[in-house]
Amino acid sequence: MRLADLPTPALVLDRRRMDANAARMTAAVAARGARFRPHLKTAKSLDAAAVALEGNFGGITVATLNEAEYFAAGGIEDILYAVCVTPDKLPRAAGLLARGIRLSLILDGRFMADAVARWARDLPGPVDVLIEIDSGEHRTGLEPDDPAVVEIASALCAAPGVCLAGVMTHAGHAYHCRSRSEIARVAEDEALAAVRAAGAIRAAGLPCPTVSVGSTPTALRSPAVAGVTEVRAGVYLFGDLFQAAIGSCAIADVALSVLATVISHRPAHNHLLLDAGALALSKDRSTAATPEDAGYGLLTDGAGRGLLADLHVSNVHQEHGEVSSASPLPYERMPIGSRVRVLPNHACMTAAMYDRYYVVDGPSDEVVAVWPKTNGWEPA
């Protein structure tokens, strides 16, 4: 099978680039003396998980219970569900525990600590629970010095069927950084917040074996902070234009692209149209906040090699992508029906629109594998 034979839009994954991204992250986290728990909310694929887990301990992170069920069915046994759990989700979590999965839950308030404690009484075995710490993003989590951290730790420790596994945090505000030194500072804040919360728990005589941190930008910076035991990251596996803009990878490392077909030429307006629009690329505009605004994606040729430097998708409709450039468009190199590959702003958003990856190995048109993936929130 060749890319030229595929219906478009289609999702292409460059295996060679992904392998290099995986090895780079695994080495970076190992150098930090922590274990790496890849976040599979980006890839949502067992085949990609196998690449991410190479050289690591085998545990993964997920963002939905559907992902947890999908990876559990595929044989992955240690799963952190890294979104604050709520009462309605506990029966589904119990189903995973009943299958022998080592499922870890997170929470950031007393109400859920008590709800989990009541629920865990009837479980066949103990459930791992981590307390989420806010290391500066101000999304979810408790401030590291909030007395509620120790109160909740104490309540969880006292609850039969609950194992207080530790603390976790995610420095999502690293995405607002625009320089490596800023990211290094956020990486330090992230580690310090988690270590400080763990220290408070231990000072109260309670256990806190796991101190888990991470985001792609901060995971690649190793701050001089001792005490972090686990690092998490997800988008590093594919990379994207936003990660390139903030220095987590180079554009040449981006492993994910959308194969699209040229459907219309509009020379009077110096644009052309692709059959990849808002659904195929996503409406993510994260690069707009960086000096490297790529519109809705940067164009490469059908083998993933560069075309015009600034050839980008400047506007999207549901199934149309409008391509522009400051230079005259090279229409003769891009006839109607020809193929391009669009590098996305945000790999997590783009990958979620597709049910499979067409895998290539480097700058080639040959599809070496087709990898299925999961999506959404309910089993298919």
Next chain:
Amino acid sequence: MRLADLPTPALVLDRRRMDANAARMTAAVAARGARFRPHLKTAKSLDAAAVALEGNFGGITVATLNEAEYFAAGGIEDILYAVCVTPDKLPRAAGLLARGIRLSLILDGRFMADAVARWARDLPGPVDVLIEIDSGEHRTGLEPDDPAVVEIASALCAAPGVCLAGVMTHAGHAYHCRSRSEIARVAEDEALAAVRAAGAIRAAGLPCPTVSVGSTPTALRSPAVAGVTEVRAGVYLFGDLFQAAIGSCAIADVALSVLATVISHRPAHNHLLLDAGALALSKDRSTAATPEDAGYGLLTDGAGRGLLADLHVSNVHQEHGEVSSASPLPYERMPIGSRVRVLPNHACMTAAMYDRYYVVDGPSDEVVAVWPKTNGWEPA
């Protein structure tokens, strides 16, 4: 089944509102003396198609060949694929024609007219082809006065196996209008462009039976232009906050919402978190360009009734939605685990993230039906 029992995020469709939206559009187009061909790229559901087709002639519009195949398998026989066709898509189109579907294709250039003419020679029966006209959006299409319109019409008429069905246009630039009078002007431009192109074709002695126009805002305005035979629109069926902001519907008409669970309270920051984020709501920010910026969506209670006037999703992460208000958040009315429904900015983007609709009838918690839908570009 009740909404309270569903896993979240989940997509909720209010049947009562949808029925009213469908009836309003069907009546508006009938009053114009044209037939209505609903665009099912928004709903992607056979059950929703049945509602949209009530009182209409039975033909539909789609934006992908996957949608065409899905609706054909469900018994719909007259389908307009309203994105410029390319050579690679012709074999799949032939498959639909071989199943007896009356499939109409569109194109906007001589290259594809010739490619379709060559391909159509071997078809068992004639294929309908429409020429796309640019009525001012400058996306795809030929200018109405471009001599290529008549040249292509002539080439198509001369081609065995091709039936020149007419012209079509889409005034997508109506979405940039901010007043009813502006929309009325664009609706008139849309009709005039299509009618003018049809006139040029007829003046050359060629047939042009179909003159097809439409977008939700322009379809609801009936300009005093004779000669339009067909109107298309899609998002009208559900409505959304952007359509409400430009006057195509009221917020009380929006039939689509995302059921979400409150997962975290952050009183120190006056926000709370939902388990509906960028994937559950989409990253569409279309209301940002209107006076009614709703962030990533407006909150209602679990039965779809208003909460605080400005309670909205102000920020999204992949699976987290951050809720804000200028007033202090009513945490006591929204405990952890409680349910809300988020009205989306853009129904087409949001619906595409889900594989089913949970249907309710008015302000009720009871699920009266579960409607499957299709997504993506390839058969499942």
